[in-house]
Amino acid sequence: MNPLSRLIFQLGKLPGVGEKSATRLAYFILNQDPQFSREFAQAILDAREQTRLCRQCFHFSTEDVCEICTDTKRDLGTICVVERPSDIAPLERVGSYRGFYHVLHGLLSPMDGIGPEQIKVKGLLETLKTRESVQEVIFALNPSVEGDATQLYLSRLLKPLGIRVTQVAYGIPLGGSIEFTDRQTLGKALENRNELR
């Protein structure tokens, strides 16, 4: 394979990048000055080599323990459980949540052979053991069968420990319309309706 085809091949491995986009991106890279490719290649290497999983919450981190876990100003009483590291940034952007996180790195899916040992369940239980201050675990999982199963499994483990277990609300998104909201979401929105006061 010539270098251009090899670059297209590598770019095509990225999610959402088909052969056409990969070709377009490769030509773009070739059209930039060499400094661009050097910085780009170095950024890929550095990010992958200098990033590991936080020993405590399993978020990506350049240190042994991540910035959030070492932040002394955060609320020691809550842990928010997410599926992937990429779920944390959008939750942080909201600004109102000041507790800690725990990244499962997957959801339970018996059909795909993913049980509690394949995701970071043990780590969560260990954190709860060492951090007795935790009073609430909030699940912020993507709504799906696997999300529900994971939530159910974990809540059964957590409730006996006397911990409050909650989930984020699912419903019609702000800016959305009843008319164009899918059946499942509308079902959830009805089911989770709130009392007007």
Next chain:
Amino acid sequence: MNPLSRLIFQLGKLPGVGEKSATRLAYFILNQDPQFSREFAQAILDAREQTRLCRQCFHFSTEDVCEICTDTKRDLGTICVVERPSDIAPLERVGSYRGFYHVLHGLLSPMDGIGPEQIKVKGLLETLKTRESVQEVIFALNPSVEGDATQLYLSRLLKPLGIRVTQVAYGIPLGGSIEFTDRQTLGKALENRNELR
């Protein structure tokens, strides 16, 4: 900037990759084994370092003269003029064109200060001087004001040399419908109508 932010920043420089996509791609890269990033980074460096412009047609090439220009089975009588190196692959895929190419690396655009010296016009004239076998120059430029201007400028230079100057047909794309074809395209399609035989 930490390594993850730096990777997101670099990915965000790619065309069509906004901050959201860049973040998604960066997380994907971090989730792969280190081998993935090494191969990816190397592919970027190799492609950029080992690729130059063909001395003859200005297409990307790993050699001094590209594969197409050195192909002895091609038709010496025609040169197809394109704007960018990325225009060549789709034309080659058609399979019916067996002549040579010339990449302009831009289009004339006086408004943006792009005159004949800023694009590869001189190279085309030199090729025509050394290759007396050329009887036809086909323009395959993206339809635009700049494309038209470039075509007009070049055809005025080429016609006095006794060279046949043609352009690819512009019209309703196959699979397209009259109903949903834009005004400009329909205009071209009417203007360029062909006699039924």
